[in-house]
Amino acid sequence: MELSLFLVFGLVAVVSAVVVVVQRNPIYSALALIGTLFCVAGLFVLLRAEFVAAIQVIVYAGAIMVLFLFVIMLLDLRREEGRRFAPGRAQLVCGVAGAGVLLLLLVVLAGNATIAPARGSLTPETLSRLGNTQVIGALLFTDYLFPFEVTSVVLLVAIVGAIVLARRERG
Amino acid sequence: MVPLSAYLVLAAILFAVGAVGAATRRNALIIFMSIEIMLNAVNLTFVAFSRFLQTIDGQIFVFFVMTVAAAEVAVGLAIIIALYRIKETVNVDELMAMKW
Numbered sequence: 061m062e063l064s065l066f067l068v069f070g071l072v073a074v075v076s077a078v079v080v081v082v083q084r085n086p087i088y089s090a091l092a093l094i095g096t097l098f099c100v101a102g103l104f105v106l107l108r109a110e111f112v113a114a115i116q117v118i119v120y121a122g123a124i125m126v127l128f129l130f131v132i133m134l135l136d137l138r139r140e141e142g143r144r145f146a147p148g149r150a151q152l153v154c155g156v157a158g159a160g161v162l163l164l165l166l167v168v169l170a171g172n173a174t175i176a177p178a179r180g181s182l183t184p185e186t187l188s189r190l191g192n193t194q195v196i197g198a199l200l201f202t203d204y205l206f207p208f209e210v211t212s213v214v215l216l217v218a219i220v221g222a223i224v225l226a227r228r229e230r231g
Numbered sequence: 232m233v234p235l236s237a238y239l240v241l242a243a244i245l246f247a248v249g250a251v252g253a254a255t256r257r258n259a260l261i262i263f264m265s266i267e268i269m270l271n272a273v274n275l276t277f278v279a280f281s282r283f284l285q286t287i288d289g290q291i292f293v294f295f296v297m298t299v300a301a302a303e304v305a306v307g308l309a310i311i312i313a314l315y316r317i318k319e320t321v322n323v324d325e326l327m328a329m330k331w
Contacts, residue, residue, distance in 0.1 A: 066233045070241045077245055077268050081252030086260045093264050096245075100271050103241075106233070107282045112290050116274075119297055124267070124304050131308045132260060135315050155255040159247050166243030170236050183285055195287050196294070204291055211298045218302030225309035228316075 066106055073099035086132045090125060097121040108184055111193045238279035245272035259311050259321040263304070270300050 072095065079092035097120045104113035187195060200208055245268055252265030274293045281289025315321055 077248040159251040163247040170239030222305040222309040
């Protein structure tokens, strides 16, 4: 059951990712990316990370991709639609070679990885008993409190920066 | 029970797809989306390791990765909008103002 769900989510995620890269129209690419994000969220649920899956759907698919779609429609890229994705010969060879090497490296590493023994004591049974959100919260607001506060400053800087950058010049 | 290497291979494939997209496409928005695919692959790796090492630290790092990715997308899209206002294009081949 878990294996079949993993195969379905994985296959749809990879196919959607390929559609993102190949599609000419950026709106179709954005929609395919939303599909990929939902499939990755499903994989998170399979890995018993429900909180991460929920914020993936809410933040990534619900906010970031909506922002993408706003910008795509705002820029009105009709002229870009006509431009075919026709990479030059050198581009194609380099892209395929790079992807091949990267994939080979990562697959060999991932397939032969000897996993260290379990570092913590958080077995899946303990996790489902305590609740995923509670465990994350207990660690986030104690050991990782400083990065958490720094993240809020990062978000503030991003907001101010985005507003300043996208503002129309006066006069 | 799905082994850890299956998740890692899937994340590797997603990362490779994102890398090819970021390296090959000329539309700045598609490049941005390919970067998001790569970030998702990394998130998947983190969560898979968090599950199989039986700690929660991987998921906390995913939390931070998502937050910083959101900030990065906001600023990056603002930059693209500002560039489009001046240059009327999002084709990175034509956005060569900083090239010598």
